[in-house]
Amino acid sequence: MIIGSVRMFHEKVSSTNTLASLMVRDENPVEGTVILSSFQDDGRGQKGNGWESEPGKNLLMSIILYPVMVRPDEQFLISQMVSLSVVDLVSGEMPDARIKWPNDIYVRDDKIAGILIENSIMGETLCSCVAGIGLNVNQKVFRSSAPNPVSMALATGREHDLATVTDKLLRLLDERYLMVTEGKAKELADNYHSALYRRGEWRRYSDADGEFTGMIEEVRSNGLMVLRRRNGSVKEYAFKEIDYIL
Numbered sequence: 001m002i003i004g005s006v007r008m009f010h011e012k013v014s015s016t017n018t019l020a021s022l023m024v025r026d027e028n029p030v031e032g033t034v035i036l037s038s039f040q041d042d043g044r045g046q047k048g049n050g051w052e053s054e055p056g057k058n059l060l061m062s063i064i065l066y067p068v069m070v071r072p073d074e075q076f077l078i079s080q081m082v083s084l085s086v087v088d089l090v091s092g093e094m095p096d097a098r099i100k101w102p103n104d105i106y107v108r109d110d111k112i113a114g115i116l117i118e119n120s121i122m123g124e125t126l127c128s129c130v131a132g133i134g135l136n137v138n139q140k141v142f143r144s145s146a147p148n149p150v151s152m153a154l155a156t157g158r159e160h161d162l163a164t165v166t167d168k169l170l171r172l173l174d175e176r177y178l179m180v181t182e183g184k185a186k187e188l189a190d191n192y193h194s195a196l197y198r199r200g201e202w203r204r205y206s207d208a209d210g211e212f213t214g215m216i217e218e219v220r221s222n223g224l225m226v227l228r229r230r231n232g233s234v235k236e237y238a239f240k241e242i243d244y245i246l
């Protein structure tokens with residue numbers, strides 16, 4: 001087992017990702033080291049947002065990896081393998097779990113988990129990666145302005161044992177990371193597409209030019225999303241260039 005062979009628990013941290021990044025800089029932690037916490041007072045999300053999590057209710061973790069076999073232009077592989085691990089876990093309880101591009105985990109139209117991946121590149125490889133996962137497990141009331149949060153408890157109507165959920169997720173992450181190290185990029189991409197939220201459905205989106213109806217066709221290996229319009233035109237989007245309308 002690589003992921004989870006070393007586990008460090010802190011009752012409270014600013015952010016498990018921040019702590020993991022400092023460890024990578026200063027302490028040379030072994031690959032697969034996992035930082036876990038009950039509470040973050042400065043939890044970080046994508047697009048500069050925060051991450052809300054009630055103390056002791058949810059899974060907050062960051063994993064330290066050295067994916068030197070991955071080239072910078074393939075770094076979306078890490079995003080795929082982490083989001084697939086989380087969706088595998090959530091699917092075990094709720095069949096409607098999907099990956100919302102690039103790496104949010106949704107149950108129906110609600111967000112159950114967020115992932116924040118911070119890569120360091122040196123020359124032609126990823127020299128280190130901190131993969132942060134926030135999975136809502138037992139929280140039932142959300143106070144932040146996040147539009148559509150949900151938890152495993154809200155979605156299933158019962159509480160879940162955090163230690164069991166953590167162990168399961170680490171096992172799944174370890175299996176998926178093996179696929180990256182063994183070069184199974186095609187299989188990871190196929191699995192990612194099978195789990196992709198809204199793929200092949202005509203739904204509403206907005207970009208810099210306004211609102212429109214579109215259909216997600218695929219996500220390329222560089223992480224760009226390909227969307228088709230009703231008039232047949234096709235456009236590629238980077239993260240932040242498009243919003244999903246619920």
Ligand code: BTN
Nearest residue numbers: 015017044045046114115132134
């Ligand atoms: C998102 O905006 O969807 C990403 C949220 C990522 C949250 C997790 S919680 C554990 C780790 N530590 C952080 O500060 N962020 C990530």
